[in-house]
Amino acid sequence: MNETEIHKPVLLKEVLEWLPAEEGKIIVDGTLGPGGHTEAFLKRGATVYAFEWNEDTLMIARERLKPYGKRVKIFPLSFTHIREVLDAEGLRADGVLLDLGLSSFLLEQSGRGFSFQRDEPLDMRMSDELKLTASDILNRLPERELVRIFKRGEVPRARALARVICERRKKCRIETTSDLVQLVRDLYRPTPPKEKDLLAVVFQAIRIEVNRELENLETALKEIPEILKPYGRFAVISFHSLEDRLVKNAFKSDERLIVLTKKPITPLPEEIKLNPRARSAKMRVAERRKDQ
Ligand SMILES: C[S@@+](CC[C@H](N)C(=O)[O-])C[C@H]1O[C@@H](n2cnc3c(N)ncnc32)[C@H](O)[C@@H]1O
The missing domain is CATH 3.40.50.150 (Vaccinia Virus protein VP39)
Incomplete structure (x- = not known):
């Protein structure tokens, strides 16, 4: 290549x-x-x-x-x-x-879950020096912190998304990009042209937090x-x-x-x-x- x-x-x-x-x-x-x-x-x-x-x-x-x-x-x-x-x-x-x-x-070949178009572990750390992965953040942070992350990232219905994540993680950990994609689809039920933009903004908001961008x-x-x-x-x-x-x-x-x-x-x-x-x-x- x-x-x-x-x-x-x-x-x-x-x-x-x-x-x-x-x-x-x-x-x-x-x-x-x-x-x-x-x-x-x-x-x-x-x-x-x-x-x-x-x-x-x-x-x-x-x-x-x-x-x-x-x-x-x-x-x-x-x-x-x-x-x-x-x-x-x-x-x-x-x-x-x-x-x-x-x-x-990083997007296509790192295997770190930056893209919603690939099924990969939800890591999103650009550097190994960073401590928390995207999965750690979604599974561990208090709901109000998730609201802050999604609001800052200009994700629509930030509170509802944070709520759904907290409900889901009581049952099982959110580990992969597919887990997150499914969760977003279940909550917003977006039509195909809007779906990509919505997923992009959710993934971006989390990535910004993980990497302290x-x-x-x-x-x-x-x-x-x-x-x-x-x-x-x-x-x-x-x-x-x-x-x-x-x-x-x-x-x-x-x-x-x-x-x-x-x-x-x-x-x-x-x-x-x-x-x-x-x-x-x-x-x-x-x-x-x-x-x-
Ligand atoms: C858009 S790419 C740069 C591409 C480069 N200008 C080129 O033309 O090949 C951004 C790069 O910045 C790195 N990066 C992001 N935040 C950084 C930071 N805080 N310190 C050092 N590198 C960082 C990423 O790992 C990524 O490799």
Whole structure:
């Protein structure tokens, strides 16, 4: 299998237009994944500091990026450690990219229950360092916590879903993606065109909780401006409105930054045709002020 089958980098042309990846520049890729964006930065001549917390993905990226030798340094860490690592190395970055969300590899080949279209154990941890699986969360958390998770994830009838889960788990544990799909179907009785959207939003709400995605993004949004050089650029690609809202508001209210994209950059129809998964991508870019 080649790399583009593992994952096609989203908004690649646009990322290369907005981040300065030429020779002599330092780019931080906070979400290395299988290495699509990073390889493009390396081809342009930049040095890349890359972060990735999924062990299997790291193996794929390491193999792919071998030809670039010491110009790429890979850290098996969450992007919440970027500041710590760059401080320790005494470095500041010319550009930072966060490409949030799942890679096609995690969705289709990790066997961790990210997709409602596969029957797999309900794990959903992107990294083995995370303690609670999706199944642990559904079987152990108090009902009010489940309500919070579903409300935050904008799941319709969040209270009813939490109730049904708590009723079901008294009888037997919710262990697999199929268990969850069945539960959602029983509660909402959705018609086929709506069913996919509903399942996607329920799965997403749980995945966000398991991986602490919004908390991690908030940390990064606070810390990354600190490790940018003057005029250094920070680009974030998000895939749902919860993330995009956080990015938009953080960029706008951060005195260290100038927002460069008044409206988010979205993929052209040609890209969506080749890679339908890109359709919900939104990229926002900000620049570090000179005198901050
Ligand atoms: C959309 S993919 C990145 C794809 C990559 N840009 C490419 O073109 O190949 C997102 C990746 O970020 C990783 N990831 C998500 N949250 C992370 C975090 N807090 N720290 C490090 N990696 C994270 C996921 O494991 C996944 O591999």
